[in-house]
Amino acid sequence: MGFIEEYRKHVEERAKLGIPPLPLNAKQVEQLVELLQQVPIVEEKFLMDLFLNRVPPGVDDAAFVKAKFLADIIEGKKKSLAITPVHAVEILGTMLGGYNVEPLIKALSHKDEEIAKAAAKALKNILLVYDYFNDVVELAKSGNKHAQEVLESWANAEWFYQRSLCQRK
Numbered sequence: 001m002g003f004i005e006e007y008r009k010h011v012e013e014r015a016k017l018g019i020p021p022l023p024l025n026a027k028q029v030e031q032l033v034e035l036l037q038q039v040p041i042v043e044e045k046f047l048m049d050l051f052l053n054r055v056p057p058g059v060d061d062a063a064f065v066k067a068k069f070l071a072d073i074i075e076g077k078k079k080s081l082a083i084t085p086v087h088a089v090e091i092l093g094t095m096l097g098g099y100n101v102e103p104l105i106k107a108l109s110h111k112d113e114e115i116a117k118a119a120a121k122a123l124k125n126i127l128l129v130y131d132y133f134n135d136v137v138e139l140a141k142s143g144n145k146h147a148q149e150v151l152e153s154w155a156n157a158e159w160f161y162q163r164s165l166c167q168r169k
Contacts, residue, residue: 003031004043007050024054026061033069036080044082052091059098067092071103074115089118097128105135108146120146124153125162 072078107119139147
């Protein structure tokens with residue numbers, strides 16, 4: 001039985017118990033990543049839904065696999081017909097903080113301006129950067145305009161004011 005069939009069986013079993021499926025674990029995300037690299041991608045919409053919505057966003061092993069795959073797409077080391085490098089940056093931007101931060105900061109200096117802009121946009125809304133804050137500061141000091149934008153955005157609390165409850169009138 002393949003990954004898709006196993007996952008659907010899991011969903012069915014959990015539904016019978018009246019509970020949602022568990023998030024994907026690292027092994028399942030590795031299998032999902034392999035399927036997303038196939039040409040053509042079988043059941044692309046279903047697989048992308050799993051990739052976007054069933055991998056925990058934090059700092060567990062599954063999130064590491066997801067972030068690594070997306071970083072590899074940005075760097076051109078891996079390819080998927082379903083995920084462009086810019087889309088990979090955007091997906092990293094949904095992961096809240098953790099394993100996604102380093103590849104996003106690295107992308108601020110990407111030679112492709114569209115990727116660098118997307119990284120800045122994503123980082124403006126991520127606060128859980130911990131010590132990587134210093135990396136953004138160093139990039140800004142070295143003249144990286146995207147890093148400077150991110151620092152200014154954080155300083156102005158744009159992430160806060162963009163929330164629907166805090167919209168300025």
